[in-house]
Amino acid sequence: MKGIITGGIVIFCSVMAGAQTNDTLMIRNIADEILKNSAAYENLRVLTKQIGPRLAGSAGMVKSESWGYELLKKTGADTVWMQECLVPYWVRGGKDEVIVQSGEIKKNLAVIALGNSTGSGAKGVTADIIEVASFDELEAKKDLVKGKIVFFNYHFKRSFVHTFRGYGDAVKYRGQGPSTASKYGAVGVMIRSISHGENNVPHTGSTRYDSNYAKIPAVAIGLQDADWLSAALKEKKMDATIKTYGYFKPDTTGHNIIAEWRGSTHPEEIITVGGHLDSWDNCEGAHDDGAGCVQTIEILRAFKAIGYKPKRTIRFVLFANEENGLRGGLKYAEAAKQKNEKHLFALESDAGGFTPRGFGFSASAEVLAKVKTWEPLLSLYGTAVYPGGGGADIGPLHRELGTPMAGLDPDSQRYFDYHHAANDVFEAVNRRELELGAVNMAALIYLVDQYGL
Numbered sequence: 001m002k003g004i005i006t007g008g009i010v011i012f013c014s015v016m017a018g019a020q021t022n023d024t025l026m027i028r029n030i031a032d033e034i035l036k037n038s039a040a041y042e043n044l045r046v047l048t049k050q051i052g053p054r055l056a057g058s059a060g061m062v063k064s065e066s067w068g069y070e071l072l073k074k075t076g077a078d079t080v081w082m083q084e085c086l087v088p089y090w091v092r093g094g095k096d097e098v099i100v101q102s103g104e105i106k107k108n109l110a111v112i113a114l115g116n117s118t119g120s121g122a123k124g125v126t127a128d129i130i131e132v133a134s135f136d137e138l139e140a141k142k143d144l145v146k147g148k149i150v151f152f153n154y155h156f157k158r159s160f161v162h163t164f165r166g167y168g169d170a171v172k173y174r175g176q177g178p179s180t181a182s183k184y185g186a187v188g189v190m191i192r193s194i195s196h197g198e199n200n201v202p203h204t205g206s207t208r209y210d211s212n213y214a215k216i217p218a219v220a221i222g223l224q225d226a227d228w229l230s231a232a233l234k235e236k237k238m239d240a241t242i243k244t245y246g247y248f249k250p251d252t253t254g255h256n257i258i259a260e261w262r263g264s265t266h267p268e269e270i271i272t273v274g275g276h277l278d279s280w281d282n283c284e285g286a287h288d289d290g291a292g293c294v295q296t297i298e299i300l301r302a303f304k305a306i307g308y309k310p311k312r313t314i315r316f317v318l319f320a321n322e323e324n325g326l327r328g329g330l331k332y333a334e335a336a337k338q339k340n341e342k343h344l345f346a347l348e349s350d351a352g353g354f355t356p357r358g359f360g361f362s363a364s365a366e367v368l369a370k371v372k373t374w375e376p377l378l379s380l381y382g383t384a385v386y387p388g389g390g391g392a393d394i395g396p397l398h399r400e401l402g403t404p405m406a407g408l409d410p411d412s413q414r415y416f417d418y419h420h421a422a423n424d425v426f427e428a429v430n431r432r433e434l435e436l437g438a439v440n441m442a443a444l445i446y447l448v449d450q451y452g453l
């Protein structure tokens, strides 16, 4: 096949028919604008380094909301508003600690309390440790659990190529581990961090207590220390002292930051693109989800810079409280339903600022078939289109209104090295990978805007 060259990209003639010629050139134009003049990386630097952690309720949340509001206004949306929602306000309350001991051995483990967990207080909880590899093993040993600290040493399955499947498989130990152990009388829980990384940085994330059982302290252990502990427990019995300080303050007011750009021919049809503005308190939240926020803003900047005029209304949304409540996503869908808005499509980037590989769609077969015809245009920039995906924040819109949704899938091999851990910082994000994500998102939004779904 013979190719032609536009803007440095080889395009084969089969792609060049009819409307696709214009689309090819338009997307090339968008990509050039982003790859040459993007503000995404600098915006991420400000969000992570000047604002930093921004868990719901915190001072960082408030600062990040003002930052997003001002930046979206400056970037040129028609209107920007803050959509109020009540958010939970969990605070870590102190430095989490676990000391394990047996005879002359005494070791401080690298730990972090699970988000939403109840602290032990300064006195701590001390008890013998019982290790289990799974819920099945816990069930088999349930008579031995009373008064003990349960160590869930469930390994992130390395055989999944798409690491989010490994996460989906393992994360139940974080979510349900504490209450499942408490049901049998455990006094504390330690879980192996939900990660396949090689370092010893512990990974936090939400846990959910079942109100039928006592709320017990719960921490995640760094992977190296989890391996050390497991090996040590094979030699001898050990006890642990867990000291954590987490508690909830009363719910407080948070906001989705929404920037709207009215469409010229179908203003009643709304396309939403977004990421979540909150992050865990132990990190800068660069990949999770500063990346998705600055990519979202970058699409608006690039469209404005090239003089694009959308046919449909595009909303650029920085969602509140994805991490430990999802109140932002729920509020957005609730308001859309109340106002009887017509939501055509929603796209989220919340899987890290890595090299884009594809868009996973939760949509009808007809919609997917239509989107599939755009794949030759997108694949020039690295993405494929396939079923299955979306985003936590746009999930309620999909469920409540039936809005087709998609999630940007970047390469996932490094995401769980950083996810909810102290090393999720600005320096962990590669500028070019971040920008390529924005390029692909912008291209998809452009195509949906042009042709509908």
Ligand SMILES: [Zn+2]
Pocket: 276, 288, 289, 322, 350
């Ligand atoms: Zn996230």
